[in-house]
Amino acid sequence: MTRISVNVDGIAYQDDVEPRLLLVHYLRDRLGKTGTPIGCDTTNCGACTVLLDGRSVKSCSVLAVQADQCEITTIEGVSSDGTWHPVQRAFHEEHALQCGYCTPGMIMASIDLLKDDPDPSEEAVRDGLEGNLCRCTGYCNIVRAVRRAAQEMRVTAP
Amino acid sequence: MIPASFDYLRPSTLDEALTMLAEAGEDAKVLAGGHSLLPLLRLRLAYPAALVDVGRVAELRGVADRGDHVYIGATTTHDEVVHSPIVKEHCPLVALATATVADPAVRHRGTFGGSLAHADPAGDLPSVAVALDMEFVVHSPTGRRTVPASGFFLDYLESALEPGEILAGVRVPKLGPGWGFHYEKFHRTAQAWATVGVAVAVRRSNGTVEEARVGLTNMGPIPVRASGVEEAVRGAEAGESLREAAGRADEGTDPPADLHAQPDYRRHLARVLTHRALLSAAAHPTG
Ligand SMILES: Cc1cc2nc3c(=O)[nH]c(=O)nc-3n(C[C@H](O)[C@H](O)[C@H](O)COP(=O)(O)OP(=O)(O)OC[C@H]3O[C@@H](n4cnc5c(N)ncnc54)[C@H](O)[C@@H]3O)c2cc1C
Numbered sequence: 315m316t317r318i319s320v321n322v323d324g325i326a327y328q329d330d331v332e333p334r335l336l337l338v339h340y341l342r343d344r345l346g347k348t349g350t351p352i353g354c355d356t357t358n359c360g361a362c363t364v365l366l367d368g369r370s371v372k373s374c375s376v377l378a379v380q381a382d383q384c385e386i387t388t389i390e391g392v393s394s395d396g397t398w399h400p401v402q403r404a405f406h407e408e409h410a411l412q413c414g415y416c417t418p419g420m421i422m423a424s425i426d427l428l429k430d431d432p433d434p435s436e437e438a439v440r441d442g443l444e445g446n447l448c449r450c451t452g453y454c455n456i457v458r459a460v461r462r463a464a465q466e467m468r469v470t471a472p
Numbered sequence: 473m474i475p476a477s478f479d480y481l482r483p484s485t486l487d488e489a490l491t492m493l494a495e496a497g498e499d500a501k502v503l504a505g506g507h508s509l510l511p512l513l514r515l516r517l518a519y520p521a522a523l524v525d526v527g528r529v530a531e532l533r534g535v536a537d538r539g540d541h542v543y544i545g546a547t548t549t550h551d552e553v554v555h556s557p558i559v560k561e562h563c564p565l566v567a568l569a570t571a572t573v574a575d576p577a578v579r580h581r582g583t584f585g586g587s588l589a590h591a592d593p594a595g596d597l598p599s600v601a602v603a604l605d606m607e608f609v610v611h612s613p614t615g616r617r618t619v620p621a622s623g624f625f626l627d628y629l630e631s632a633l634e635p636g637e638i639l640a641g642v643r644v645p646k647l648g649p650g651w652g653f654h655y656e657k658f659h660r661t662a663q664a665w666a667t668v669g670v671a672v673a674v675r676r677s678n679g680t681v682e683e684a685r686v687g688l689t690n691m692g693p694i695p696v697r698a699s700g701v702e703e704a705v706r707g708a709e710a711g712e713s714l715r716e717a718a719g720r721a722d723e724g725t726d727p728p729a730d731l732h733a734q735p736d737y738r739r740h741l742a743r744v745l746t747h748r749a750l751l752s753a754a755a756h757p758t759g
Pocket residue numbers: 356357358501502503504505506507508509510511526546547572573574575578581582583584585586587589590594595596597633637638639640663664665666
């Protein structure tokens with residue numbers, strides 16, 4: 315067992331974990347944060363994307379011990395005081411989901427993308443989300459939602 | 473899937489890492505970004521007794537301008553390489569190829585040195601390493617040695633690294649003014665590995681190609697230089713003769729057969745992609 319200290323969605327945790335425990339299993343099974351789903355389990359689909367020290371990562375391909383001393387944000391930590399994150403709101407408004415399975419990962423990857431590029435072109439959104447697969451073929455609405463969120467975040471940015 | 477159990481060791485200096493690796497014995501492995509190793513562990517295609525995580529060894533990370541070459545620390549992430557102003561200015565071919573690796577989330581974790589140490593001929597960086605004659609700085613408990621790219625890749629997933637050795641970083645020689653670059657990658661879906669890739673650097677003057685370096689991705693068990701092309705383009709005008717030269721791209725190669733392509737199709741791709749890469753590199757603004 316190895317002791318880790320992490321901050322997940324604003325709360326500090328200390329836990330003893332087996333080195334082979336994957337971050338996504340730690341989040342779901344130990345912390346109960348089932349908002350992050352497991353899709354392919356082969357690092358391809360991006361459903362399990364979370365932010366690790368602010369950058370998008372596929373949590374099925376990171377060991378919990380590698381996240382020691384890090385800050386993790388999951389889909390459960392992006393809204394504040396019951397107010398949705400602009401990206402969440404835009405996904406709702408633009409109907410950017412059908413079954414919803416890829417949505418947590420799509421939203422986390424989009425938040426990361428918008429940090430680098432607050433006004434992405436359609437192509438930039440598609441490139442930025444190339445590691446996230448939607449099998450309901452919802453990409454058009456997803457791209458629209460990310461660009462709508464970008465616009466809203468630019469307007470409300472201080 | 474869940475990997476088999478292993479011990480986890482996390483050194484904070486290179487010396488400590490070398491000691492831990494030596495003490496952990498032959499069944500220990502270095503863990504960098506984990507984006508090639510963890511998928512193997514999950515599929516239980518590998519079951520090391522211990523992982524030595526070099527992810528927090530500060531001296532292994534970062535990009536430095538060292539006069540006649542750029543030094544890229546082994547654990548510098550793909551994302552850091554792509555965004556490095558030093559890489560962009562002095563070895564843009566590295567940035568161009570790295571930007572095609574997988575997707576943003578994978579590039580946040582996967583490392584420059586990990587990609588090279590993994591020695592996957594389908595990886596995008598090994599062909600760039602041979603095209604640019606990079607030098608690999610390798611540490612062991614008994615000292616340090618330098619391995620040229622031409623001697624680093626031995627076979628499919630096999631590099632010149634011995635058990636107990638750690639790749640500390642890579643020297644990328646600066647080519648100087650007058651060079652143009654391009655990395656042309658053919659893959660069937662976004663974020664997929666290259667079916668074939670071609671890394672090209674050309675030096676031009678007055679509309680003529682003076683010199684070219686051409687590296688091939690996934691045209692055999694190790695990355696290779698297309699020396700026939702390099703020979704044929706020397707002194708050629710940057711026009712129709714480039715197509716002719718590119719026709720020699722598959723000479724001496726031994727492309728694999730897999731789900732994505734048969735060898736004859738890969739040979740065809742190598743010729744077509746080399747032509748495209750030469751055209752783009754010849755049109756690339758000089759640094
Ligand atoms: C979905 C997906 C898509 C991908 N697509 C591409 C692609 O299109 N093109 C491409 O090039 N790559 C691709 N990759 C691979 C990616 O680039 C990996 O980051 C890279 O192959 C390995 O780097 P790493 O830091 O993750 O190494 P790890 O997985 O940590 O290690 C890989 C191997 O190298 C050894 N090693 C690592 N660092 C060192 C060191 N410093 N010294 C000695 N040995 C070391 C390890 O022991 C291990 O054997 C993809 C990966 C995934 C998961």
